[in-house]
Structure formats: structure tokens, C-alpha cells
Amino acid sequence: MEINRKGNYIFINDKWIKINVYNGYEHVRINGKRITVHRLVYETFHQVCILPGNHIHHKDENKKNNNIDNLELLSESEHKRLHFMGNQIAFKGGSVRWHKRIKKWIVSVCSNYKSTHLGYYNSKEEGQQILNNYYSVDEK
Numbered sequence: 716m717e718i719n720r721k722g723n724y725i726f727i728n729d730k731w732i733k734i735n736v737y738n739g740y741e742h743v744r745i746n747g748k749r750i751t752v753h754r755l756v757y758e759t760f761h762q763v764c765i766l767p768g769n770h771i772h773h774k775d776e777n778k779k780n781n782n783i784d785n786l787e788l789l790s791e792s793e794h795k796r797l798h799f800m801g802n803q804i805a806f807k808g809g810s811v812r813w814h815k816r817i818k819k820w821i822v823s824v825c826s827n828y829k830s831t832h833l834g835y836y837n838s839k840e841e842g843q844q845i846l847n848n849y850y851s852v853d854e855k
């Protein structure tokens with residue numbers, strides 16, 4: 716099998732097939748089956764088949780960047796851990812975590828089994844700074 720692409724078409728088995736997007740992922744229909752383009756690219760390039768329980772991760776987090784250099788094979792648990800880490804920092808008793816719906820970073824701290832909310836921030840770095848300040852003041 717050879718893979719080539721031209722805009723939203725992909726060349727597979729001597730045919731140009733239209734790429735559709737579902738859930739942010741590009742896919743094509745082959746023999747009535749929906750197959751994601753990132754899996755197809757990975758399997759073709761590396762000449763492997765991706766077994767259930769394995770995922771293909773987009774390194775730059777762009778689901779539409781199906782360049783082979785952007786794709787990485789991970790086990791389901793490695794993959795979940797990776798995304799969780801990317802969306803959360805645990806620091807001392809506090810955390811900075813991404814809130815999907817409001818699209819902000821939430822900073823909270825925990826002491827004496829009570830959690831205190833320190834606000835919403837636009838970047839993870841800002842949130843980390845708030846945590847640093849909180850704990851450095853506390854230690855003095």
C-alpha cells in the first residue's frame with residue numbers, strides 16, 4: 716500500500732479517497748469501514764498492524780497533523796498518562812489543571828484536608844507561578 720495526499724484526498728490502493736473529519740480526527744472509508752488516517756499512515760509507514768489497546772499519539776497535539784514524524788505508538792495507559800500530565804501539574808499540596816469547558820487553568824491548594832481555590836489563569840506557567848508564590852510565602 717502506498718500513501719500520498721493531496722488536500723483532503725488520500726491515495727490508497729490505486730485510488731484517491733476523500734478524507735472526512737469526525738471528532739477532530741481525519742478518516743477514510745475503505746470497504747465501508749471507517750479507518751482513521753493517522754492509523755493508516757502509521758501502519759503503512761512502519762509495516763505493522765496496530766493491535767487493540769495500542770494508540771497512536773499526535774506529538775504536537777494536532778489531530779490533523781498525520782505526518783509520520785508526528786505519530787507515536789503508545790499503549791493505552793501510556794497515552795492516558797501523557798495527556799493527563801500535559802493537563803495537570805501537581806506541586807506540593809497544590810495543583811494546576813486545565814478546565815476544558817471554561818478554557819482556563821484552575822489553581823487550587825489543599826491544606827488540612829480542605830481545598831482552597833486560588834483562581835483561573837490563562838496559562839499553565841501563570842498558574843505555576845501562583846502556586847510557587849503561595850508556597851514560598853507559606854514557608855517563611
Ligand SMILES: [Zn+2]
Nearest residue numbers: 771772773794
Ligand atoms: Zn495523544
